[in-house]
Amino acid sequence: MPRPAPSPAPRLLAFDLDGTLIPDGGLIVPLATRAALGRLHALGVKVAVITGRDSPPSDVLDAARPDAVATNNGGSISIGGRPHTEIHFDQADLLAVLAHTLQDARVIAFTAGRIYVDAPPGTPTPPWLAQRDHAPLAELERSHDRVLKVGFYHPGIRGWRDALSQSHPHLVLTGAQPPYSDFLTVTPSGADKGAALVAVAQALGIDMQRTVAFGDSDNDLAMLELAGQAVQLGDLPLLRPHADVTLEGPEALGAYLDTLAQRLEQAAAQPVETL
Template structure:
């Protein structure tokens, strides 16, 4: 697969760096930013670079926030956007949409519904909740409040690809990610407009930075929407489907720190932009 047309890495301010979490800013399912990356981010922030975290998770781990000190955070695949610690946008399913999403017909699927009040799950018989669910205080899906909006639904099942195809046909406005490598048995469904490209646009606008002045880092299919919109797109890892959307590639989270140090070197060596 070919990459987009070559363009130079940004080397002057203003600049917004936006990072996916798992497999990008941190190792998969990790909780801490590698020390070289944290040091490079501190250096970049000192130069005036703005930082955003845009993740599929419903919350970013505190150690990540302490290390990255982002100006903006988007969770739920971009469905919830915070600027300066204040809620800016939150996408929610309608009652009809949620009903359609939960009519999945996936026998013994693990289904997790994310609501403002917490997690609600439907688990296969005899299968206990995973440790992260227990830590989050997961409750049975049957106990979910009927008057509270859902923000995201996750499915874990070998047949999610077929279900995703049916849901895309019946509800094309919903946002579906996963159900393909490297998450062949995991599907995430979010409401209309709840994707990382929309989040990047809102964050850039909120911070007063043009999209052409954004550098985005991602490793998976749910990052494509923001990679396509960014002024400069960096693929982290080797996933083939991202290659057509990225201008550059970093081998993995462990190599991200060195890449960011190189970006800081370019910014320090550039002439100050005209007033």
């Protein structure tokens, strides 16, 4: 019986951040992961960060040294530190997204330069937001800033997600289900992590079969479906059917990447057979 063809060696690793490359809400890449990423870089493996955040923490950029960064769930892409793609809401879609009826919801609209916030009176400003250029959401219309992403925080957010998915099925909706049951992210059509992975791979000249995607939540599903290999962090049932490998969480990622680097180093050390 012929042996099955080995899977092609990966050339691009695409990482979600929270719950994947770093712990949820964290800022620091675990040391074992940092060390393994250094070995993989030395082997010529490319790295992409594809995150729902609007900017990666500085330690992530230092540890991963990414060849590409996609933020806002893929709505903003840079390749080699240079802008590549930005996808914004058109005005009609943005007005529909902001026309919610959720009482005491916290709403955050992200633009390339400023964050606009609507929060119930007395709501404390999160530390990450206090350090950023932000303004009341009411000022957004006068600013003419173009919005990349809108986030909602509310315990009843699932109802708004269902309504939006019916009225505007072309928008990209993630969250409002475990592990982010009280949080919904809305991005324009085409701003999803799967499309971002394809765009990054094409820009770097890498075949999709030689990509590996790592993620832990529903906004990672699109890239896990499209990658040559899918690695799930955690145990979210939604992702299980799409995962080739499952890891417990960010602390287990370093060992997996270390094994991958070792395999690639061994392959590189083998003599090339000639006829």
